[in-house]
Amino acid sequence: MIRLRGVKKRLGGKRVLDGLDLDIERGETIVVLGPSGTGKSVLLKHIIGLMIPDEGSIEVDGVEIVGLGEKALDEVRKNFGMLFQGAALFDSMSVGENVGLALREHRRLPVAQIPVRVAECLAAVGLKGAEDLRTASLSGGMRKRVGLARAIAMNPDFILYDEPTTGLDPITADVIDQLVRSLQEKMGVTSVVVTHDLHSAYKVGDRLAMLYGGRVVFIGTPDEVRATRDPLVRQFIEGSSVGPIQPV
Amino acid sequence: MPEDLAVRGYRYVRHRAGDWVAEVGRLTMLLGDVGRFLAPGLRSFGLVVDQMKAIGVGSLWLVVVVSLFTGGVAAVQAAYQFSSVVPLKYIGSVILRSVIIELGPVLTALVVGGRVGASIAAELGTMKVTEQIDALRAMAINPVRYLVVPRVIAAIVMLPVVTVFADAIAIFGGYVVSITTIGVSTHTYVVGLKQFFYLKDLYSGLVKAVFFGGIIGTMGCFYGFVTEGGAEGVGLATTRAVVSSCVLVLISDYVLANVLLRFIFAS
Structure with missing residues (x-):
């Protein structure tokens, strides 16, 4: 299980994460949605210890990784796999x-x-x-x-996906979505997927979390997201430039 | 307003000084990490050998061309300055000593620094901006151990080796010019070479080359690691790596010349 509490991070004078709380249960696939620049990739990098929060706590299977030395952090990282946005x-x-x-x-x-x-x-x-x-x-x-x-080479317990389908055609994107799903079913891994792609989010996510203003403003199953009246979520899933979310 | 100008000037200097201190701090931390991961880095001997090939073997042709002409120029210059003052039988001695003490190590470091420093900074800078260095850390592979230590060790080992080649080629270049255009015989040139050859001169040149190798490897890796942004950032990192390597080679050459020739190899 991954537990984030009150995570704050300021980058280049801008507060990217502002007291973020999130629980990710073992074996689930959680999709983090949100407009560009809301800190979705920054959140992933905090979970795997590539970034250190200014404040707050991040626990991975009960181990507090904030303040952990590089060697101990590497032991935690060996339980992770990460797919980077450009594959890296x-x-x-x-x-x-x-x-x-x-x-x-x-x-x-x-x-x-x-x-x-x-x-x-x-x-x-x-x-x-x-x-x-x-x-x-x-x-x-x-x-x-x-x-x-x-x-997946190291048989990780957790896989982090940073925009796995961005820049791909719909058919290739579907292939990647199916892979994400099948890996979770076959390996029982816990997955965190960061994406803008709602199609993909509905296909792979057990739960969807909406990030805005440096916090999780909504979390629920795909059906709950579709049914919500929350104006932030509605504006995002309808792809409207009019609403409480200010375009960057 | 002059006062306004003074305030802006003060702020600029303070800002630049702050940047410089931060950069020195980051460089010191990198050097500390290199020291810490030296032994584990040597465990990946294959990586060190790969870098030795890239740094040493890859630079050899460039060094051969530069050294050949350096030796030739040294012969022409010596003959010009000797005219009617010093007998030409000493031309071999002058070329030998100037090459092995100074020209060989320094010119090799400047040439290799330009080629290898730029290549290391561009490679690591591109890895940084395309998240490959983050990917290494995400796989619990320390990037200093995996990327920096093999390059620094390879540069430290290979620069003296390349310098020995450079010395030999430059002396040969001086020989060719001496017998073809200056009119010195082979026998005279070789006698001149032997007459004032001291092993301590060769050692001092090679000790310098070890330091120069460390500078080139470290500066290339450092500027690669601190690259920000995209292609522009990589270009900037490359330029900084080359400029800083060349400047530090020349500064350290002065310091090492004093320490080595006046104290360590003085007698």
């Missing part, structure tokens, strides 16, 4: 080397078994036999899938 694949490595990097570095498996695990992860995201491809030759959808294969 290492240009200097092949697809297989990208997926197997954490396994090699942490010596999680005997060296001979690493290629087997890499092949399993690539097969799980529909890229069987892609080990030797260079990352520069991949399409946007393939990059995301390789990023996802890399995220």
Whole structure:
């Protein structure tokens, strides 16, 4: 379980997170929605310890990660996989080397078994036999899938997705959504998905949280989101420029 | 208004001084991390070897061309300054000592600093702005251990090696120019080389090269790591890495020349 309490973060003089509270239950997929610039990616980076909050508490499975030393934080991070917005694949490595990097570095498996695990992860995201491809030759959808294969290589308990379907065509986006869903069902992972894409959010989310003004202003199931009268949520899901949310 | 100008000037200086102090602080922290992860970084020996190839072998052709002409210019300059004052039999000695003490290490550091410093800063800067460094941290892989330590070690090891090549090529370049255009015989040139060759001169040049390698590797990594923004930020980081490497090489050359030649290798 991940528990955030009163998380505040100021970046470049602007308060991005302003006393954010959020509970993420084990095994669920929670989708964080919100307009651009409301701190959705910043929230993910706080959960995995890439950013430190100015104030507040973040617990992962009962371990307070705020104030934790780098070594102890790394132990917590080994339970996470993260898919970055642009996939953040290492240009200097092949697809297989990208997926197997954490396994090699942490010596999680005997060296001979690493290629087997890499092949399993690539097969799980529909890229069987892609080990030797260079990352520069991949399409946007393939990059995301390789990023996802890399995220699951260590069998994590938690997977964080930063805009997994942004910039993809609707069909490829649906492939990614199905992958997110199937990983949760097969591996029982807890997932946090940050997205603008409502289609995707309804498909993958057990619960949807709306972030605005640095706080979670609404949280509920997809059906509760569709039915809500909350003006902030209504404006966002209707995609209207008129309403309480001021366009940036 | 002059007063307004003075206030603005004061604020500007204060702001710049603050930035400079912050930068020195970040550089010190990076150096501390490099020290801390030196032993674990050596564990990834393959990464160090990859960087040694990129830094050393990759720079070799450039260094060969620069050294060949440096030796040639040293011969022409020596012959011009010797004219009617010093016998030409000493031309080999002058070229040898100026190359191994000063020209070899410094010019190699400036050439390699330009090539390797820019390459490291651009590579790490691009990794920073495309979140690849965040991705490493997210995988519990320390980026200083994985990216910085192998590059700094490789630069420290390879710069003296490349400097030895540069010294040899420059002495050869001086020889070619001496026998073809100045009229010195091979025998005279070689005797001149042997006459004033002291191992301590070679050592002092190589000790300098070790320090220069550390400077080039560290500055390239530092400016790569602090890159902000997109392509413009990467360009800025690259420029800063090269400029700071070259300036620090020349400043440290002065300090090292004093320490090495006046104290350590004085006798």
